[in-house]
Each structure stands twice: as C-alpha cells, then as structure tokens.
Amino acid sequence: MRKLFFILFAFAFATSLIAQTTGKYVLVIHGGAGTILKSQMTPAKEKLYKQGLQNALDAGNKILKDGGTALDAVEAAIKILEDDSLFNAGKGAVFTNEGKNELDASIMDGKTLKAGAVAGVTNVKNPITAARAVMDKSEHVLMAGKGAELFAAANGCTIVEPSYFFTTQRWNDFLDAKKEDSLKALHKDSTTGLLKQPSNHDYKYGTVGAVALDTYGNLAAATSTGGMTDKRYGRIGDSPIIGAGTYADNNTCAISCTGWGEFFIRLVMAKTISDKMEFAHESLKNAADDMIMKKLPALGGDGGLIAVDKEGNFTMSFDTDGMYRGYIKSNGESKVEIYK
Ligand code: ASP
Numbered sequence: 001m002r003k004l005f006f007i008l009f010a011f012a013f014a015t016s017l018i019a020q021t022t023g024k025y026v027l028v029i030h031g032g033a034g035t036i037l038k039s040q041m042t043p044a045k046e047k048l049y050k051q052g053l054q055n056a057l058d059a060g061n062k063i064l065k066d067g068g069t070a071l072d073a074v075e076a077a078i079k080i081l082e083d084d085s086l087f088n089a090g091k092g093a094v095f096t097n098e099g100k101n102e103l104d105a106s107i108m109d110g111k112t113l114k115a116g117a118v119a120g121v122t123n124v125k126n127p128i129t130a131a132r133a134v135m136d137k138s139e140h141v142l143m144a145g146k147g148a149e150l151f152a153a154a155n156g157c158t159i160v161e162p163s164y165f166f167t168t169q170r171w172n173d174f175l176d177a178k179k180e181d182s183l184k185a186l187h188k189d190s191t192t193g194l195l196k197q198p199s200n201h202d203y204k205y206g207t208v209g210a211v212a213l214d215t216y217g218n219l220a221a222a223t224s225t226g227g228m229t230d231k232r233y234g235r236i237g238d239s240p241i242i243g244a245g246t247y248a249d250n251n252t253c254a255i256s257c258t259g260w261g262e263f264f265i266r267l268v269m270a271k272t273i274s275d276k277m278e279f280a281h282e283s284l285k286n287a288a289d290d291m292i293m294k295k296l297p298a299l300g301g302d303g304g305l306i307a308v309d310k311e312g313n314f315t316m317s318f319d320t321d322g323m324y325r326g327y328i329k330s331n332g333e334s335k336v337e338i339y340k
Helices: 002-019 043-065 070-083 127-137 145-154 168-180 261-266 269-280 284-299
Strands: 026-034 103-109 115-121 142-144 208-213 219-225 246-248 253-259 303-309 314-318 322-329 334-339
Touching: 026 043, 026 070, 026 253, 026 303, 026 314, 043 070, 043 208, 043 322, 043 334, 070 103, 070 127, 070 208, 070 219, 103 127, 103 246, 115 127, 115 145, 127 145, 127 219, 142 145, 208 253, 208 303, 219 246, 246 269, 253 261, 253 269, 253 284, 261 269, 261 284, 269 284, 269 303, 284 303, 284 314, 303 322, 314 322
Parallel strands: 115 142, 219 253
Antiparallel strands: 026 208, 026 322, 103 115, 103 219, 208 219, 246 253, 253 303, 303 314, 322 334
16 A cells, blocks of 8 residues: 555656656857858868867757756856867967966856856866856855866866967967057057957857756856957956856846957847847847847947747847857757858
C-alpha cells in the first residue's frame, strides 16, 4: 500500500513538473557586428567563424534540450565564444591603447531581474563566469578592475596570465589602428569628440552575446567583450552596463547588443527596447529596428543586437555590413549567418 502511495505521489510530482514546462525554447547568439564583407572573407575563414558559432549554439542547445535554464544556456554559449580566439571576447580580445586586454561582461536573469557584471578585468579566463558569480554570490551588480578580479578568483573562476588573451591577429589590428591614426591615438570624432573606430576595412567589433527563452518561460541575456580596438585604457563600453548592452525581463524580452558602445550607453539601448514593448506595446522587432536602424545611426553610431521575447519571437537587427549570428529552436530549426 505504502509503495502504491509512493508511486502515485512520484507520478503526480513528475506530471506537475512537466506541466510547468512548455517544451519550447529558443537560443540566439551573436559574435559581433561591423564591417564584415563577403569580399574580404576567405571560404576557410568563413567556415571557422560558422563553426565557432555552431559550437556555441550546440553548447546552449544541449542545456535547453535537457531542461536546463536560459541562464545556464547563455553562460555556456558565451564561454565557448570567449574560448574561441576568433571572437573579441576572452581569448582573442582586442587591445587597449596601452597594448593590453581589458575585458567586460554581463548577465541578466529575466525572471528575477537579477544581474551581474564585471568591467576592465585582465586575468579572468571567462569573464562571463565572473559576471555570473557577481550576480549569484554578491550583493552587487557591477564590479570593476582589481576588486572584480579578486572576487572572481575567490569564487572559483579560472585565473590566467594576461598574456593568455594575446593573438597575433588582434595585435596586428592594434598596430594598424595606431599607425592609421597615430596623431589622434584615440580616434576622436571631430564633431562628437567621441572615440571613433579605426577605418581599417577588416575591422570588426566581435563582441559576443547570447539570449534565450527556456522551457519554463524564463528569459536570460549575456554579453562579453574585449571592447573596441585601441580604446583608452580604463574605458568601459556598453557590454557590462545593464540596460545598455544587456537586459532581460520575463515580461518583455532578453537582449544582447554589439557595436559602438558609447552610443548604446547613451541610448540606454536594451532597456529602451524593453520599455517600448512594455509601455508602448510595440512588437520586439519594431522596437529593436527603430532603435538600431533609426535612433542609433541618427546619433552617428552603428552596431546590432539579438533579442528574444517571452513568446519565443526573436530578432537579429543590425545596421552594419554584417553580424556574426545564429539561432536554434526547440523544433530543431537552426541557422548561422554572417552577412546582410
Ligand atoms: N559594444 C562593445 C564596446 O563598445 C564593442 C563591440 O560590440 O564589439 O565595448
């Protein structure tokens, strides 16, 4: 009799768990937007980028498929891209004007509106894990520099020598940027006085991001970057700023941005899109396109974003020549793309 009760209880418990899941999930990722032209890409390079994106999708997909959370999926996808030296995050990050790497990352949980971020870290192998630790294990949201590094080390994040992040490609980009504008090392825009991207044609922003809707109906977003080539050291972009480069709210959407960070901060990009949905009842696509295609270029900025809403609708808007991007859905539909 007791056994029967136990079986019935276990069955009821299991079905209650199943009832809470929709079975539907979506994962969308980006590997940065910028001057990404097919004419400047070799088939071999294109294959590597697509494989890198696919690896990140596979890592996140496995988690979502097994009933894991959107938070875990975005973190896992970002870690793969941070470890891939092709992308400007983790290994392969761009150099500051001092010739060093300073990394920024953030993560946000749409269910609780909890968030964590790190800025200007130089020795944390996977800055996204440090951002997650700030969210989960501290009472803070954003930690920077030495304090963030010590906190990451104390909370189990892998610490590396700063030289770990070095790649010859990024170093050459940095030298090119210096050469190109050696008199104006900070690439100031003459009208805005703001940091400007080097006009190096092969330049890409390369930041990485991931957004997901899980089978429990929860949203999460994460972003990680080395920032912008030749940025002034100590400069922080939009990627670790909650509401600018990253935002997630179960009531609206999850967003990760890439592009010229100063403009994304000034436009409070991600939160503004969420607000447009919440208060003006705009669709995700309309809200995102309005900000990326109109408001951003009107100020003189450029870039793109990925976003998913609570229904699983997603968008990958950008006003640049290309954006490394991809998605995978619970029905198996999946794609990686690079150009317009
Ligand atoms: N948004 C980043 C920053 O300004 C750069 C990027 O997206 O590649 O730091």
